[in-house]
Amino acid sequence: EAGVVQSPRYKIIEKKQPVAFWCNPISGHNTLYWYLQNLGQGPELLIRYENEEAVDDSQLPKDRFSAERLKGVDSTLKIQPAELGDSAVYLCASAYGTGGLDEQFFGPGTRLTVL
Amino acid sequence: DQQVKQNSPSLSVQEGRISILNCDYTNSMFDYFLWYKKYPAEGPTFLISISSIKDKNEDGRFTVFLNKSAKHLSLHIVPSQPGDSAVYFCAASWSGNTGKLIFGQGTTLQVKP
Numbered sequence: 001e002a003g004v005v006q007s008p009r010y011k012i013i014e015k016k017q018p019v020a021f022w023c024n025p026i027s028g029h030n031t032l033y034w035y036l037q038n039l040g041q042g043p044e045l046l047i048r049y050e051n052e053e054a055v056d057d058s059q060l061p062k063d064r065f066s067a068e069r070l071k072g073v074d075s076t077l078k079i080q081p082a083e084l085g086d087s088a089v090y091l092c093a094s095a096y097g098t099g100g101l102d103e104q105f106f107g108p109g110t111r112l113t114v115l
Numbered sequence: 116d117q118q119v120k121q122n123s124p125s126l127s128v129q130e131g132r133i134s135i136l137n138c139d140y141t142n143s144m145f146d147y148f149l150w151y152k153k154y155p156a157e158g159p160t161f162l163i164s165i166s167s168i169k170d171k172n173e174d175g176r177f178t179v180f181l182n183k184s185a186k187h188l189s190l191h192i193v194p195s196q197p198g199d200s201a202v203y204f205c206a207a208s209w210s211g212n213t214g215k216l217i218f219g220q221g222t223t224l225q226v227k228p
Contacts (some may be wrong), residue, residue: 004158031214038136042204042218043159056215091158095214101147104216106158 002026004107008090012113018080021110025073025094033104034077035091043091049075050098067101077114087114118142119207121219129227134192136222138205145207149216150179150190153202154205158183162203195226 005024013019025032029048035043046065048056051072060067064083069075079086091110095102128134140147146167151159160206165172165179165188172179177193192199205219 026157033214040124042206043221044218045215048214093158101214103161104214106151106160108156108158 004072004092004094006090006107006110008110009108010111010113012115013083014115016081019082019110020050020078020111021090021092022112023049023075023077023092023107025075025092026096026105029094029096029105030072030098031073031095031102032066033074033091033093034075035093035106037089037091039088041111043075046077082112084114087112116141116218118145119219121203121205121218123222124220125223125225126223127227128195130197131166133192134195134199134224134226136192136203136205137212137225138188138190138219139176139186140207141187142207142209142217143186145217146210147208148179148181149206149208150177150187151218152207153198153204153221159204162174192224195224196227197226197228200224200226 007022015074033048034046037043047067049069050067067077089111091109093104093106096105149164150162152162153159163174165175174180181188203224204222206216206223
C-alpha cells in the first residue's frame with residue numbers, strides 16, 4: 001500500500017513569491033493534517049481536515065497561508081507571499097478515521113527554502 | 116510555551132546496551148502519549164503509545180513508561196541496534212482534542228556498532 005505522497009520534495013524560492021505544496025493521503029483515509037517543522041523542533045499542527053471540512057485551522061496564519069481539500073482526498077497548502085521565516089519542512093499526515101484517535105501516517109515532507 | 120519537552124537533544128549508546136529517551140510535559144489534560152521515530156528525509160513513523168490509565172506499555176524491544184505524578188515519560192530500547200539510530204519525538208494528546216498532537220523537540224539517538 002502506498003504511503004502519504006507529497007510533492008515537491010524540495011522547493012527554493014525568493015521571498016515574496018508564492019509557493020504551493022501538494023499532498024495525496026493514503027487511500028481511504030478521511031483525516032488529513034498539515035504540519036510545520038522548523039529546524040531542531042517537532043512538528044506543529046497547521047490545519048486538520050475531516051473529509052473536506054477544515055475542523056481545526058486555529059494555528060494556520062491566515063494572512064498568508066491557505067489550504068484546501070476540495071474532494072476530501074488530495075490537499076494543497078499555499079503560502080503567498082513567502083517570507084524568510086517560512087523556511088521549514090512542511091509535513092502532511094493522514095489517518096483512517098475521524099475523531100482524532102487513529103494513528104497518523106506521515107509523508108516525507110516538503111523542504112522549503114526562502115531566500 | 117513548550118508543553119512537551121525533550122531536554123536531551125542527543126544521545127549516544129553502544130550497540131546491545133539500553134537506550135533511555137526522556138520526555139516531560141506540563142499540561143495535566145494530556146492523557147495519551149506517543150513516540151515517533153524519524154529517519155533523515157522521511158516523515159515520522161509511529162513507534163509506541165501509552166494511555167494515562169497505564170504506567171507501562173511494551174512492544175518488543177521498546178517499552179514506554181509513564182509517571183503521571185511527575186509528568187514524565189520515557190522510552191526504553193533494549194537491546195539497542197544501529198538501525199535504531201534516528202530522531203525520536205515524544206508527542207501528547209488529550210481526549211476530545213480532535214487529533215491534535217503536541218510534539219517535543221526530538222532527541223537524536225546514535226547507536227554505535
